Amino acid sequence: MQIFEIALIMSFLFQNVRLTVGKYQTTKEFFRVDKNKEIRSMDLEVIGSMSEVQCAAFCEENSDICCEITYVKSSKECKLGPSGCCHMEFNKVSGSNILHPGRKFNDYIYTLSVSNGGVFGDWTYQEFCTKGHYAVGYKMKIEGPHTDRTELNAIEIICGSRGGVPCGDISSSGQQEWGGWTDEVLCPAKTLLVAFSLQVQQYNVVVDNTGANYVKFKCRDFKNDAGNFDMSYPPGYGAYGSYGEWSDACPVNSAICGIQTKIHGGNPYVQDDTALNDVKFFCCE
Template sequence: MEQGTAATLLLLLCAGCCRHSQADLVPVIEVTNGGPWGDWAWPEMCPDGYLASGFSLKVEPVQGISADDTALNGIRLHCTRGAAQHVVESKSGRWGAWSEPVWCPDRGFLTAFALRVEAAETPGDNTAANNVRFRCSDGSELEGPGLSWGEFGEWSDACSKGVCGLQTKIEAPRGLGDDTALNDLRLFCCRA
């Protein structure tokens, strides 16, 4: 077989089996203070033409001195296009309840974020991520209804055309061990 024919055949085979998600093709924004535990879950994207205009959090309330705290367990993006809405969520921890959505004002959209993370304590009851702040296209800042342990880190870079997806880093339940649930977050910028 000639070299050109072999290369063409390889490209055709790869086109059928090596599809990339939309998240592989767009810029990613991250923060530097995410928690160290867990694994990155799958990315979830807003439908084409939608922008993330709001968010909600899954938070476990304070459990008290003798129980295991996990704090922030999940993040949902509320994507909009005109009056239409669509909710996207990457993997979430099992504890807590979802908050009501927090929205950017005046039909704005999310552009950047900062994560509140409790530093690792050994030994201790680690919670990792506790809360998140988002910056909107008009410059306003929204803070989620998470918990207050830890500190907010630096802001991520900004998505000039808005946020269109997310990916979470989640520690799986550890049985009798110390659970942290959500540790870190990545956001995907809109392409157009």
């Protein structure tokens, strides 16, 4: 079934239940949605009758409890998406317009980069978390001791809600084949990845080059500059090279949501593979 259809709708009225949305009293709606014979569920808070612009503003003002909106034009009903915001993609639910398609390349507002990236390789594709999700942690793919060491081969960001809860989706961009994955490391509660620093071995013609060796991040609250935490996977550094300066940080009311890697696969005349050489991260509101 290519288009979601509402299979069952049950509505419940919660007495004296209010969100921080002024004078509006909320009503809870529960949807069971059938896609390809799988049942998905979602809760929506019906805020009241208003314009679509006002509905979007309510969602932005109450981002802790809203990652998506449903606006029913026929009745002018504004419905805020669930708290936590770990949900599947809902495209074209019958009778509404839930704003939750997958991210597209132009959805980000800011690009994070560093000046000490390696010189080899090509930029691969951009990859993003599901819309409404942001990076809450990461893990790395690292090659250990080897005849031709490559060290950092891939970075994978763990995607989650604005509240810092992992939602099950990931984003990794291009990678090389060597090495194994570390365990994941997550930001402190209710914070997200917002900046990074890259450890790189700069090119030297007389040694075995490895390109990027390690990456570390800063975690911060989505809404403000409070609670900056430096975070890295133990021991926090690789075998070769040094860390450069920190990237810029995502603006307030945004966090890292996507990644693009620069990958080197070797030279047919001089085999000195360096795998991941550089990386960019993207910030989304």
